[in-house]
Amino acid sequence: MTDIAWEKPRQPAAPSRKINAERLKLYAGLALIAAVLVFVIVNGTVNNARYFISISALLEDPTFVGKTVRVSGAVVGSSIAYDAENLIIDFTVADFDESTTDLVSALHEAVVNPNTARIQVHVENMVKPDLLIDEAQAIMTGTLDADGTFYATEVLLKCPSRYEEAVPEQAVVSDEFSAAHP
Amino acid sequence: MLAEIGVFTTAFALLTALYAIGAALWGERRARAGGREAGREAGREAFTVSARNAVILTFLLLLTGSGSLMVALYTEEYQIAYVWSVTNPQMPMFYRLTALWGSQAGSLLFWTLLMSAFSAAAVTLNWRSQRRLMPYAIVYMMAAVAFFVALVLFVENPFDRWWILEGAPVDSAVVKAALIPAGAVAPSAARLAETANGLNPMLRHFGMAIHPPMLYLGFVGFVIPFAFAMSALASGDLSSNWIKASRRWALIAWLFLSLGLILGGRWAYDVLGWGGYWGWDPVENAAFLPWLVGTALLHSIMIQEKRGMLKTWNMFLVIFTFSAVIFGTFATRSGLVDSVHSFARSEIGFPMFGFWFLLTLSAVALILWRRSRGELRDERHFGGILSRESLFVLNNFVFVALTIAVFWGSFGAPIVSELVMNTNITLGAEYFKSVTPPLFILMYILMGVAPLSAWGVASMPRLGRALLLPALLTLATLALFVAGGTTHLGALFGYGIVLLAGWVALIETVRGMLARQKAHREPVYVSLLSLFARNPRRYGGYLIHLGITVIGIGVIGSTLFQQETQQTLSVGESLNIGGYSLRFDELMAGQISDDGRLMDIALVTVLRDGAEIAHLRPRRDFFPQTEGMNTMTIAGAHSTLENDFYVLLVEWEPINQNSATFKVYINPLINLVWWGSILLIFGTLAAGWKHEVLPARMRQEMRAEEGAAVPTGRLARKGAQ
Structure with a gap:
């Protein structure tokens, strides 16, 4: 059907106007790919950028209300309410110090101290993640409603495991994989 | 005892790796200073041979070190902190051994071992064919190995043991150290055994046992092409020798990287219970980036071999492949990004970032220097836009564009916003779903057209x-x-x-x-x-x-046409979805498994047009000994080429066990993803198969001598000698 010379290249002619024209076409192709790249990246970034802020920052700045943001907080275990039939999860998260190197203690402090900033989180159509437990770190994407409830669309959970009393506090943050539901 | 063996062999491995660098440099230097005198030539030989032997010794030492840690895991030496943190007495033997790569310190040692294994294999197998490139290649391989050995020794030492300082206050009495601190005693092994953590339950899965080694092999394998390329730049042998030396190694690394990505996807699909296999998570992307650049590399080196073009570009690709490996490792292991599978924050962040930065910067500087001397000039000009080399260049651009888009979404935007705007911006999975399809479309178009076009000419x-x-x-x-x-x-x-x-x-x-x-x-x-x-x-x-292609069809089908529903059913009731129905038959709660987990299993039947087609057992596992994360949702799935019927047991009534809630997904064509992956693996094995093409002249001579068919491969080489 076709008779293509596979591995037998012809010696190229000396650079001529024709070659230059072909090279222009190649550059045009490359420019096209570059243009597609720039367009999709800018477009994707503008449409999908989420500010990652702390809970206290979210509550202090009213301009964030209604905007999609990402927040991180400590899960208050006693607050978790799960409606398995309709797949609705409600829970409270507390603000914690994210710059800490001792994540376990920071999460614990945030949950036991009643004065930390807190928000109510409401998630729909989500099976309760196995990692949604007391003093887990929840990283949530969603919007804060005017009524003060955070409507999350994505919840990522991390659980640093606590070492037991026999070997106290020297390596509190476990470096295991914290596998979770994306 | 085992801990001491581990510490000392690892420390020796650092010394031998550094020695290999020194010996290789010295041998090369003497050869340059005046290679004509016979004595000097022999001296150069001696140093280079010595460097090679040191590379092999480094591997053997690291093998001994890793072996001693494995024995420690097997014999339950809970006084070693790593063993204590990843195993416990209830764990089955298999997972106790795979715990070697279950956590940061052990997996870093394992990673280093694999890298030194690749180095030892490369110096052995390529010793004759790539003699000129060897000295500098040894320098670069061993520099990378030495860096990782140093991390293992000084930052994340898996051989650290627990010690009790007598007389110290209670909250600081227990310390972690490789060698015994003054005035310390070893804690009781039996007490430590009682409190040992055990491997994260999610990792107790066959896929998780083999996914990390595959991924690591894929990552570290790229050190060999990198080392040969750097050696070409450093020594000035800029012919296509380095490509001949590197191609098969790059292909092997690419094979393992593909396997690692596929197995990771399969594990997520089986264990994480969200009905998908790829979540555009930063850590997944960190492994995907070297795959993308590596794919571009495997294509574009063909252009250099066949046409003598793209020399500079290939150098950039090989270096950025390895650079992406190191960056991905850094991003994953330092806790830089919040991800489902990142390691916790670790001290290794700063040194790793420094290593990555220096490596990339020096490699790029070396390329630019050689280029400025005109030594990377292409031998041919580009033909028409439809010539195969032009289409390959476009293909390369598409892969690089994908790399940039994925890098920006996973790391670029968060880092730049942090540095420039002092805020933290992240881009979710939606970003990748909108950005990558146009580029994948271009990739597939070129994949269809390029194999049909001819070199040089365009019509x-x-x-x-x-x-x-x-x-x-x-x-x-x-x-x-x-x-x-x-x-x-x-x-x-x-x-x-x-x-x-x-x-x-x-x-x-x-x-x-x-x-x-x-x-x-x-x-x-x-x-x-x-x-x-x-x-x-x-x-x-x-x-x-x-x-x-097969994977592409599977991805399109399962992404665009996924159906899901959830419903609470009483025993005997059914739910309907996409022409199927699911009947809840029975709940078996509290089944105890060998490794101590409690399983709540639902027995369900899948029906289509009234006929029973499968009995499935979706279940929830509970690990009573584990604190924190201790439940796991395991899906039941009925797989056909047409689709997967995928059921999760979401919740049930613990008392009368009469009703349970199920979430059901129908994932059309998803199995094509796995079948296509198998084709891809076989194709890669075929492409890397040992096949030496002899120079045409030698083949003609042999044909004249023997008057017979021309053998290829090892046989041919023997015949030619």
């Missing part, structure tokens, strides 16, 4: 004629999809572009096979096999293209 009519048959077959296949009920235009467009690439690969293979059959009058399977044996790279490549 639209000829290319059009070649495309006619694949295009007709694609339309025929699309008609089948339409007949099967697919009316979504976007999906049909996607299927069409993907199918064209697959048909081209298939037709080219069949055509080659028929041509052979005609010429040799042999059975079909013999022609097919000898086709692969004669030209494994081309036909292996086509098989990979076919695999990527």
